[in-house]
Amino acid sequence: MKVWIAHEAGTALLGEVPAGVTVEPWTDPGTMPSDPAGVRFWVPPFLAAGDVGAPLGRLPDLAVVQLLSAGADAWVGRMPPGVALCDARGVHDAGTAEWVVTAILSQLRNFPAMARAQARREWAYADVTPTDELTGKRVLIVGAGSIGAAVQARLAPFEVTFTLVARTARPAEGVHGVADLPRLLPEADVVVLLVPLTAATRGMVDAAFLAAMPDGALLVNAARGPVARTEALVAELASGRLRAALDVTDPEPLPTDHPLWELPNVLLTPHVAGSVRGLLPRAYRLVGEQLRRYAAGEPLRNTVVDGY
16 A cells, blocks of 8 residues: 655654655655556645645545645645545644634734834834723633634633634533624623634624624634635725735635735734744654554544535
8 A cells, every 4th residue: 555645754754654654755746656546545645735735636546635734725625535535633733723823913913013113213112001901801602612722721811701603503511603603792801713714604704703703803814815705805894894814815816916915903824833943843644543543444533524
């Protein structure tokens, strides 16, 4: 059995490889490392661009696609019959949660304005103070999965209060359903988006969603750009009523002439939340576990069902 992985470094990070398994890095999409016959397990590149699923038709014996991303939206509905799709849930918890905390603190403490002043060599104390603060804020986490739990754990020392929302309510855990959002949004100082992109979440953040947020609230998108309707987002942010920290946009990359670049109340980062130095060791640890499960005939983890 062959396993094709996306990184040369991944070979040394997999751990024990089952007997009879050959691992080959496939790093050049234009050149296959060997005959594709016998490739049962494929690990595509992280955040691959273009027609990511095109190689599927070139791997006749494929049985498992193991993603390195937590989101599977680019792959859902594209698997050939009999091919399992697994995401990397858990791998990106720490990196994405760190980005969320950094983004929230940066916006509330007005770091973007101070960075702009530094570039102008201006001591802008009078212009930027007093800043807002995180202490005592009401944080609404939309997407109460493993990344949401990691964000909550890292924000808890800041003396904030939490409200959690998931696809369906989990009353025993204090988690609300999406249907409760119109009631919950007016009580949130910070709204963190961590949902996967599915038919149900595409465009979730629309004009009504944004209008329900209180004046001065902060929207943090670490999910996917199309979860928010860009036109509604630009209109609300251009009014100055809300603030935003966006690691993802729609479209992405953001065109150079897009109005989001110019808004002083918007912090933009280029989809970097999960791109940290610890990514490959964590990701290929999961790949190794999945490979050993598959070789032993055991159930795989993180199988994507209904887009999740």
